[in-house]
Structures are given as C-alpha cells and as structure tokens.
Amino acid sequence: MEHILDDYAHTNGLREVDTRLKLLLGCSCILIGILSATPYAPLFIGISLGCAVVLLARIPVGIYLRLLTVPVSFAVTSCIVILLLTGGGGEIWAWSVLGQHLAVTAESADLALLLLARTFGGMSALFFIALTTPAVELFGVMRCLRLPQEFIDLSMLIYRYIFILIGEAIAIRNAQVMRHGYTTFRNSISAFSMLAAMLFLRSWEKGEDLLRTMDARCYDGKLSVIEQGCRPSSRALCAAAVYLGTCIALMILPG
Amino acid sequence: MHIMEGFLPGPWWQIWFLISAPFVIYGLYQLKMLVRERREALPLLAVAGAFIFVLSSLKLPSVTGSCSHPTGTGLGAILFGPFITSVLALIVLIYQALFLAHGGLTTLGANVFSMGIAGPIIAWLIYRAGMKAGINTFVTVFLAASLADLSTYIVTSMQLALAFPAEVGGFMTSLAAFGTVFAITQVPLAIIEGLVIALVFKYIISARPDLLVRLNVLSESAVDRIRGPAA
Numbered sequence: 001m002e003h004i005l006d007d008y009a010h011t012n013g014l015r016e017v018d019t020r021l022k023l024l025l026g027c028s029c030i031l032i033g034i035l036s037a038t039p040y041a042p043l044f045i046g047i048s049l050g051c052a053v054v055l056l057a058r059i060p061v062g063i064y065l066r067l068l069t070v071p072v073s074f075a076v077t078s079c080i081v082i083l084l085l086t087g088g089g090g091e092i093w094a095w096s097v098l099g100q101h102l103a104v105t106a107e108s109a110d111l112a113l114l115l116l117a118r119t120f121g122g123m124s125a126l127f128f129i130a131l132t133t134p135a136v137e138l139f140g141v142m143r144c145l146r147l148p149q150e151f152i153d154l155s156m157l158i159y160r161y162i163f164i165l166i167g168e169a170i171a172i173r174n175a176q177v178m179r180h181g182y183t184t185f186r187n188s189i190s191a192f193s194m195l196a197a198m199l200f201l202r203s204w205e206k207g208e209d210l211l212r213t214m215d216a217r218c219y220d221g222k223l224s225v226i227e228q229g230c231r232p233s234s235r236a237l238c239a240a241a242v243y244l245g246t247c248i249a250l251m252i253l254p255g
Numbered sequence: 256m257h258i259m260e261g262f263l264p265g266p267w268w269q270i271w272f273l274i275s276a277p278f279v280i281y282g283l284y285q286l287k288m289l290v291r292e293r294r295e296a297l298p299l300l301a302v303a304g305a306f307i308f309v310l311s312s313l314k315l316p317s318v319t320g321s322c323s324h325p326t327g328t329g330l331g332a333i334l335f336g337p338f339i340t341s342v343l344a345l346i347v348l349i350y351q352a353l354f355l356a357h358g359g360l361t362t363l364g365a366n367v368f369s370m371g372i373a374g375p376i377i378a379w380l381i382y383r384a385g386m387k388a389g390i391n392t393f394v395t396v397f398l399a400a401s402l403a404d405l406s407t408y409i410v411t412s413m414q415l416a417l418a419f420p421a422e423v424g425g426f427m428t429s430l431a432a433f434g435t436v437f438a439i440t441q442v443p444l445a446i447i448e449g450l451v452i453a454l455v456f457k458y459i460i461s462a463r464p465d466l467l468v469r470l471n472v473l474s475e476s477a478v479d480r481i482r483g484p485a486a
Contacts, residue, residue, distance in 0.1 A: 005354050027360070033261050034268065034361050042261065067356050071259040078262065078415060081432045085421035111419075115262060122261025122359055130353045138353075150286050150297070155346050157301030158308065162350065165302075165309040189447065192313075193454030200306055200330075200455065201463055207302035211295050219294075 005067075005130040012057040012132050018232035019137040020144075025240050026129035032247045033121035039114050041251040042121030048243070049124040057132050067127060068120075075119040079112040086111055135159055153223050157210070161203065168202055169195065257351070257366050258411060260359025267418040272364030278372045279345055282338035289339070300335070304343040307331050308350055325448045329403035330455065332375030333382045333396065334470055344371025369410040378403035392473070392481055393453045401449025408441040409434065 009015075014022065029049060033042040053059050086108045094103035136159075142152050172195050176182065181191035263271070289296045310327035331340040345367050351357040358366050378399040385395030416429035459467060464478040473481075 005356065030260065030360055034263075034265065070356050074257070074259050075262065077436055078433070081415075081429075081436055082419050085429055085432055086419060108422075115264075118261035118264075119259050120261070122361065123259060123356065126260050126352060126359055127356065130356065135350070135353060148283055148287065150290050151283060151342070151346075153297060154286070154301055154304065154342070155349075157298060158304040158343075158346055159350070161302050161305030162308050162354075165305050166312075169309055169313065189450060190454065193451045194458060195313075196310055196451060197455040197458030197462070199309065200459060201466075203302040203306045204299065204463070204466060207299040208295075210298040210302070214298065 005127075006135055008059055008063070008131050009134040012059060014052075014057045014132040015134075017132070017236055019133055019141060021232040021236055021240055022133050023129060023138075023141060025244065026125045028244050029125035029128070029247060030122050032244075032251050033118050033125065036118070036251040037114075038251075039117035040253075041247055042114075042117040044250050045121040045247055046117070046124040049121075049128045053124075053128055053131050059131050064127070064131075068123065071119055071123045075116055079115055082115065083108050083112045149222060156223060161206065164206065165199060165203055169199055172198060257348075257358035257370075258362040258414065260352070260362060262359075263362050263365055263414070263418050267414070268361045268364060270364075271362075271368050271414065275341075275364045275367045275372060278338065278341050279367065282340075282342040285336075285338050286342055300339065300343065303331065303335060304346055307343055308347045311347065311351070312355060325444075325451065326370055326374060326404055326407055328370055328375050328407075329378040329400035329448070330452050332378040332403065333399060334467075334472055337372070337375040337379045340375040341367065341371040344375070365411075365414050369407045369414065373410045374403040374407040377406045386477075392477065393457060396456045397449040397453040400452035401445040404445035404448050405441070408437055408445070412437060 029045045033045055036042055050064065054061050054064055083104055084102050086105075091103045091105050092109060096102065139152060139156055142155070176191045176195065180187070182188040286300070289300075307327040307330075310325055310330070313325070328340055328344050331343055335343070345363075348358055348363060348366050348371065349360075352359055352363070381399040381402055382395055385398065386392075412430055412433040415433045416426050419429060420426045421428040421432070460473075460478065460481055464473070464482065467473045468475050468478060
C-alpha cells in the first residue's frame with residue numbers, strides 16, 4: 001500500500017493559508033511550466049516549490065524525494081525514446097545497434113531536457129497542492145466553480161469510502177499473508193482475486209448501509225455542508241503575486 | 256499507465272481535454288438521470304468509485320518485479336457501462352494525482368481518454384458481444400478486461416507518439432518505439448489483470464449473484480447455468 005498524501009496535508013505547516021490561494025498558485029505554476037519553451041521556469045518552479053513544501057509545509061525530505069521517484073521513472077523511460085527518435089541540429093553521439101542507426105542530436109537533447117524539467121516542475125506544483133491542501137477543502141472550491149451537484153456529492157462520498165476500503169483491504173491482505181496466501185505466483189493470483197472480489201462485495205454492502213443511514217437522516221438527493229470562509233491575508237497575496245511574477249518573467253525571458 | 260504532469264506539450268494536452276469532454280459530459284448527464292430516477296444509485300456508485308481507486312492502488316503480483324497496478328476500469332465498465340465509468344474514472348484520476356502522485360492535472364484529459372474512455376468502451380463492447388454470442392462468461396470477462404488494459408496502453412503510446420513524432424518515419428516509428436518500451440511491463444500486466452478480473456467475477460457469482468442480476472450484467476438464466484455444475 002502506498003502513502004496517501006492527504007495524511008500529510010492535514011498536518012502541514014501551510015494548512016491555515018487560504019485554499020483558493022494555494023490552488024491558484026499551484027495551478028498557475030503548472031500552466032507556466034507547460035507553456036514555457038525553455039527549461040528555466042519549470043526548473044525554478046520545481047526547486048522553489050520543493051523547498052516551500054519541505055521548509056514551509058514541513059514535509060519530511062525523505063518522503064518528498066521518494067514521491068519524486070514515481071514520475072521520474074516514467075519520465076526517464078519516455079525521454080530515452082524521445083532522445084533517440086526526434087532529431088534536428090548536429091549529432092552529439094551516434095552508434096548502431098542491429099543495423100539500426102541511433103543518434104542523439106542537439107535538438108533532441110534539448111527536447112528531452114525540457115520535458116524532464118517540465119515533468120519535474122509540474123510534479124512539484126502538483127505535490128505542492130497535494131501536500132498542503134486536504135481534499136476536504138477542495139469540495140468547497142468545487143462548489144464555488146458551480147460543478148454539478150451530483151459530481152461533488154459523488155466525489156465526497158468516494159473520498160470517504162476510499163479510506164474505509166483501504167482499511168478493509170489491508171485487513172484482508174494481512175489475514176491472507178498469515179495463511180501463506182502470497183507464497184507462490186499461482187497462490188498470489190488467486191489470493192489477490194479473492195481480495196478484490198471480497199472487497200467489491202464488502203463495499204457494496206457498505207453502500208447499502210450508507211443509503212439506509214442517509215435515509216434515516218432525511219436524505220433528499222443533496223448533501224449540504226457548512227463551510228468556514230476565510231480570506232487570504234494581504235501578505236500571502238503579495239508573496240504569491242511576486243512569486244508568480246518571477247516565474248512568468250523566467251518563462252518570457254529567452255535563455 | 257499514467258502520463259505524468261508536464262509531459263504532454265501544448266497543443267496536445269488541450270486537444271485531449273476537448274476530446275474527453277463530450278464523453279464525460281454525457282456521463283454526467285446519465286448520472287444525473289440515474290440519480291433522479293433511482294435514489295439508491297448515488298451511494299452505490301460512490302462505493303464503486305472508491306473500489307476502483309483502491310483496486311488500482313493495490314500492487315498486482317507481477318512476473319517482472321516492476322511496479323504494476325491494475326486499472327480496474329474494465330470491471331467498472333462491465334458493471335456500470337462505459338459512460339458512468341468515465342465519470343468515475345475522472346474522479347479516481349484526480350484523487351490518484353492528488354493522493355498517490357500518479358498522473359497529473361494538465362495530462363488529465365489524455366489520461367481520462369486512455370483509461371476512462373477507450374479502455375472501458377472496449378471492455379463493454381467485448382463483454383456485450385461475448386454475452387450475445389454465447390461465449391463462456393469467464394473467457395469473455397478475461398478478454399474484456401485484458402483487452403481493455405491493452406487498448407489503454409496502446410492509446411497512451413499513441414498519445415505520446417502524436418505529441419513526439421520521430422524525425423524519420425514520423426508517427427508510426429514513434430508509436431512502435433513507445434509501444435515496445437512499455438510493452439515489457441504492460442503486456443504481462445494485461446494478462447494478469449484479465450485473469451484476476453475473471454476470478455473476481457467467479458467469486459462474486461458464487462457469493463452474491465443477485466447483485467449482477469440487478470445491475471443487468473448477467474441474466475438469471477445465465478447465473479443458473481454457471482452455478483449449475485458447481486451446485
């Protein structure tokens with residue numbers, strides 16, 4: 001089972017900062033990163049938001065680095081393909097394998113570097129949102145954006161049930177491991193299928209219970225939630241504006 | 256297989272948002288109708304969405320030792336139909352991006368298309384066709400789930416190849432290259448997921464066949480036929 005980032009979001013150092021401001025900052029950084037034609041802006045975003053998450057939000061460094069290995073493995077595989085396939089500019093390095101001519105050119109190296117930087121910057125911005133904003137607060141923002149009520153209700157209920165089902169899955173898995181459920185490949189296939197099937201049936205029964213609970217509390221197709229509104233402080237607003245200004249300047253200024 | 260944040264350049268990430276939008280909007284419309292018609296649908300869909308999330312965050316037993324997760328959307332499509340699955344997949348993908356750092360927000364459109372639309376539609380079509388043709392239920396479920404996985408992976412390779420065509424040979428060369436690189440992990444994964452989902456089906460049929468009948472996945476006579484020899 002993997003780490004659920006939401007656990008950290010509930011106790012992070014930037015918990016009190018206004019949700020909309022954090023979302024705006026994170027999403028703008030993602031957009032700046034993807035629109036930037038040079039690797040400078042995404043690299044700056046990646047490093048600065050990484051520092052913000054570790055220093056301001058006080059997320060342990062080890063956990064942050066471990067998180068980054070997930071996207072990096074995908075990005076590196078794909079970048080190798082891009083490095084060898086796309087072309088233009090002079091050849092830096094060339095060799096042949098099985099009669100195929102493979103070459104790394106100046107432009108393909110630039111492209112691969114840009115993509116690595118964008119993935120790094122984008123993932124850091126995503127981690128910034130994920131590690132500083134608990135999902136519960138996103139629902140308020142979704143409501144402000146006037147997304148369909150059914151969609152928001154569905155998201156809230158799914159959010160709630162993810163944690164219940166993960167608990168069930170861990171319990172079933174532990175029971176299976178104790179009974180040598182995962183000793184051979186054949187065993188593990190059958191144990192895993194049994195786990196998934198039982199999880200489905202358990203979740204279905206939970207769903208039926210949920211309906212009964214909601215009916216008992218006069219559910220009429222709408223879930224109302226009280227929200228505590230707070231305004232972003234002017235200092236936080238200024239800091240975010242200055243930061244985004246720097247990022248945009250780095251994006252526009254040619255390298 | 257998720258495309259990471261920042262990996263798809265413009266205009267491709269915008270294009271995939273535009274392509275996915277009609278499917279998701281139609282799914283939302285269907286969801287609205289369903290909830291209005293049958294109130295019990297919402298909590299049941301919610302646990303289904305949570306189930307897809309949890310299933311896709313579990314590690315499958317794998318041969319190569321690489322990190323492999325089932326997509327889970329094939330099962331969703333067989334049970335709930337492709338359009339509602341696309342709405343569930345959208346929510347699940349947002350949560351995966353925010354909770355598990357799989358995928359991203361600008362690449363959401365592309366990921367929803369490959370995992371929430373292409374895969375489920377293939378799974379659903381194969382399942383319906385197999386049922387109509389009277390092929391063995393477990394074989395059909397196996398084919399539906401594993402081909403849905405494979406098509407997800409082919410669509411992802413296509414999305415990458417379209418965004419980064421090769422200098423020599425263009426799109427096709429690029430597609431072949433991305434396809435080969437990812438095939439190492441994705442092909443065994445698809446076969447394993449097919450096997451697992453078929454077994455899941457077997458367990459559900461033996462424990463609560465009434466659920467499948469109510470969801471209109473299997474007819475009562477089909478359940479009797481499958482359970483017959485065992486009973």
